Amino acid sequence: xxxxxxxxxxxxxxxxxxxxxxxxxxxxxxxxxxxxxxxxxxxxxxxxxxxxxxxxxxxxxxxxxxxxxxxxxxxxxxxxxxxxxxxxxxxxxxxxxxxxxxxxxxxxxxxxxxxxxxxxxxxxxxxxxxxxxxxxxxxxxxxxxxxxxxxxxxxxxxxxxxxxxxxxxxxxxxxxxxxxxxxxxxxxxxxxxxxxxxxxxxxxxxxxxx
Amino acid sequence: xxxxxxxxxxxxxxxxxxxxxxxxxxxxxxxxxxxxxxxxxxxxxxxxxxxxxxxxxxxxxxxxxxxxxxxxxxxxxxxxxxxxxxxxxxxxxxxxxxxxxxxxxxxxxxxxxxxxxxxxxxxxxxxxxxxxxxxxxxxxxxxxxxxxxxxxxxxxxxxxxxxxxxxxxxxxxxxxxxxxxxxxxxxxxxxxxxxxxxxxxxxxxxxxxxxxxxxxxxxxxxxxxxxxxxxxxxxxxxxxxxxxxxxxxxxxxxxxxxxxxxxxxxxxxxxxxxxxxxxxxxxxxxxxxxxxxxxxxxxxxxxxxxxxxxxxxxxxxxxxxxxxxxxxxxxxxxxxxxxxxxxxxxxxxxxxxxxxxxxxxxxxxxxxxxxxxxxxxxxxxxxxxxxxxxxxxxxxxxxxxxxxxxxxxxxxxxxxxxxxxxxxxxxxxxxxxxxxxxxxxxxxxxxxxxxxxxxxxxxxxxxxxxxxxxxxxxxxxxxxxxxxxxxxxxxxxxxxxxxxxx
Numbered sequence: 019x020x021x022x023x024x025x026x027x028x029x030x031x032x033x034x035x036x037x038x039x040x041x042x043x044x045x046x047x048x049x050x051x052x053x054x055x056x057x058x059x060x061x062x063x064x065x066x067x068x069x070x071x072x073x074x075x076x077x078x079x080x081x082x083x084x085x086x087x088x089x090x091x092x093x094x095x096x097x098x099x100x101x102x103x104x105x106x107x108x109x110x111x112x113x114x115x116x117x118x119x120x121x122x123x124x125x126x127x128x129x130x131x132x133x134x135x136x137x138x139x140x141x142x143x144x145x146x147x148x149x150x151x152x153x154x155x156x157x158x159x160x161x162x163x164x165x166x167x168x169x170x171x172x173x174x175x176x177x178x179x180x181x182x183x184x185x186x187x188x189x190x191x192x193x194x195x196x197x198x199x200x201x202x203x204x205x206x207x208x209x210x211x212x213x214x215x216x217x218x219x220x221x222x223x224x225x226x227x228x
Numbered sequence: 229x230x231x232x233x234x235x236x237x238x239x240x241x242x243x244x245x246x247x248x249x250x251x252x253x254x255x256x257x258x259x260x261x262x263x264x265x266x267x268x269x270x271x272x273x274x275x276x277x278x279x280x281x282x283x284x285x286x287x288x289x290x291x292x293x294x295x296x297x298x299x300x301x302x303x304x305x306x307x308x309x310x311x312x313x314x315x316x317x318x319x320x321x322x323x324x325x326x327x328x329x330x331x332x333x334x335x336x337x338x339x340x341x342x343x344x345x346x347x348x349x350x351x352x353x354x355x356x357x358x359x360x361x362x363x364x365x366x367x368x369x370x371x372x373x374x375x376x377x378x379x380x381x382x383x384x385x386x387x388x389x390x391x392x393x394x395x396x397x398x399x400x401x402x403x404x405x406x407x408x409x410x411x412x413x414x415x416x417x418x419x420x421x422x423x424x425x426x427x428x429x430x431x432x433x434x435x436x437x438x439x440x441x442x443x444x445x446x447x448x449x450x451x452x453x454x455x456x457x458x459x460x461x462x463x464x465x466x467x468x469x470x471x472x473x474x475x476x477x478x479x480x481x482x483x484x485x486x487x488x489x490x491x492x493x494x495x496x497x498x499x500x501x502x503x504x505x506x507x508x509x510x511x512x513x514x515x516x517x518x519x520x521x522x523x524x525x526x527x528x529x530x531x532x533x534x535x536x537x538x539x540x541x542x543x544x545x546x547x548x549x550x551x552x553x554x555x556x557x558x559x560x561x562x563x564x565x566x567x568x569x570x571x572x573x574x575x576x577x578x579x580x581x582x583x584x585x586x587x588x589x590x591x592x593x594x595x596x597x598x599x600x601x602x603x604x605x606x607x608x609x610x611x612x613x614x615x616x617x618x619x620x621x622x623x624x625x626x627x628x629x630x631x632x633x634x635x636x637x638x639x640x641x642x643x644x645x646x647x648x649x650x651x652x653x654x655x656x657x658x659x660x661x662x663x664x665x666x667x668x669x670x671x672x673x674x675x676x677x678x679x680x681x682x683x684x685x686x687x688x689x690x691x692x693x694x695x696x697x698x699x700x701x702x703x704x705x706x707x708x709x710x711x712x713x714x715x716x717x718x719x720x721x722x723x724x725x726x727x728x729x730x
Contacts, residue, residue: 053301056301056304057297057301060297060300060301061293061294061297064293064296064297065293066281066282068293068296069280069281070281073280073281082296085296086296086299086300086303089296089297089300090300090303090304093300093301093304094304106281106282110281152273152276152277152280167277168277168280170244171244171274171277171278172277172278172280172281173281176246177245177246178246188246191245192245192246195244195245196241196244196245199240199241199244202273202277203237203270203273206269206270206273
């Protein structure tokens with residue numbers, strides 16, 4: 019786990035600080051409870067936080083609530099920011115954790131955990147036409163696959179971190195990721211798929227080496 | 229899915245699940261991404277996913293951003309022992325209180341624990357007076373009950389669009405982003421303040437479909453401003469050619485180098501060059517008009533004119549530009565994607581004049597012809613890609629052959645052999661031709677795509693019915709690439725070909 023994510027307050031050596039300067043100063047002021055600094059940070063990150071929350075909790079009425087909680091957690095964790103990651107990257111990781119935990123709590127309350135497959139099915143957005151953009155692609159993925167894909171590539175969590183967050187084994191996360199990546203490639207938005215279909219659509223190996 | 233694509237997918241999937249790729253595998257990934265359009269499409273898709281959080285926020289948010297910020301701030305400043313519950317209840321109750329038809333939020337009068345907490349939060353907001361409450365609202369307004377919350381919070385500050393989509397050119401240019409040294413790929417988002425460098429080769433990028441910038445080798449530029457009404461780039465080092473195919477009167481577009489600013493006045497094609505010490509800055513206009521400003525001087529420069537600023541004398545002058553074709557090629561490195569080729573540009577108004585004398589040809593620019601040799605294979609790669617998109621396989625193969633034959637020293641001529649072999653084998657039913665391409669790639673030393681080339685040879689022999697050669701090729705493949713994911717299927721094939729083998 020990255021020291022920037024860690025809850026402990028131990029000081030990080032200055033040599034580790036890759037992103038120093040204004041952001042570190044801002045976070046110190048946020049940690050000290052300076053209202054203007056807190057507001058500056060919240061305004062800077064709010065769009066990003068919401069986007070992450072809505073992506074992970076797609077279609078859920080609680081997405082805004084989870085975004086709010088994530089923002090609060092970022093503000094409260096300011097003292098942990100050491101400058102090793104960019105401020106946005108550091109915040110993304112907090113958002114990923116916070117939203118996934120909140121999402122699990124919401125689903126647990128709704129009693130959905132007993133039927134993982136059914137839950138996956140219920141969140142799928144179906145349509146006959148091909149997806150036109152990335153959002154639609156994500157909407158067509160089963161919930162567990164979408165969660166794994168977003169946490170790994172958009173929130174930049176490691177396989178082990180995702181496993182801990184989602185309370186499954188690392189091997190399960192790897193399986194989900196591979197399935198998600200395959201499906202994601204298949205669902206490439208039309209303009210990208212058009213390019214992808216232009217060359218090499220024949221699987222030479224399948225024909226040649228079977 | 230082609231062989232190359234399949235290999236790339238396999239390697240990237242392994243990387244995604246946490247496997248560390250070897251340097252050779254990483255090199256193969258880079259090579260495939262540089263030449264395979266199918267893979268480039270997947271790369272663009274993944275880039276979009278990786279920058280997903282940088283886009284606009286989620287679908288149909290029910291709460292405005294500023295309200296979300298306000299609630300988060302109030303929760304943190306209250307520092308309650310149970311912030312989550314409080315924040316959510318506080319949020320919902322305030323939303324109810326914000327109903328303009330309602331009686332005002334102070335009348336929420338504790339009917340439940342959560343509503344009581346809501347009142348406490350509201351009072352805390354008033355006591356702390358965060359800036360967003362004060363901004364644009366009379367002080368007493370924040371303390372008087374009655375108006376809905378939305379009315380009490382000033383309108384959100386207009387957001388400057390600091391991040392615009394920058395479409396990089398699709399000719400495989402290896403531009404790099406300054407801070408991270410990431411290769412700039414088509415579709416990548418570049419932001420204000422990003423520094424772009426060209427390294428050893430020419431590279432171009434396109435902004436918003438009508439502004440193309442090509443950096444000569446070892447040149448660096450910075451995106452100084454990417455606002456809706458102002459687009460400004462700074463040339464830090466080297467030489468940059470600019471082609472603006474459309475002019476937006478609502479938007480100021482300029483390129484600067486040290487003290488010199490070149491502002492576009494119309495659709496324009498010009499080059500900007502700064503010497504290493506920035507003692508001399510030259511702006512050469514091939515088409516259109518620009519205004520050049522430096523040291524409180526300003527002049528307008530049009531077709532085939534050059535503005536020269538010398539820092540030692542602080543003089544800004546214009547001179548006629550009468551270069552030969554080579555210089556124009558240099559000036560307009562890569563121009564062409566946006567509608568006008570270099571040749572068309574320099575021939576438009578004064579071609580006869582332009583070809584007459586050397587004129588203002590600077591020593592540094594006379595090397596343009598040599599630069600053109602570097603550029604040519606990249607241009608041809610682009611041409612081949614366009615032909616592939618149009619499913620004109622035969623013509624694409626001919627372009628690949630030209631790359632391999634006409635620029636044998638270039639990096640592209642070597643790599644392109646594997647793509648050519650694939651094309652001949654899979655699209656043009658020419659296994660013999662494919663074999664020549666694969667063999668040449670391996671004979672010239674191979675590289676990251678050696679496994680693909682050897683696999684291609686196996687397929688060729690199978691198509692040609694040359695069982696002995698196929699067996700030998702499989703033996704060689706297994707000996708050299710025994711850990712390949714293809715190994716099991718090839719071993720099975722070998723057992724078919726040599727039933728007596730163990």
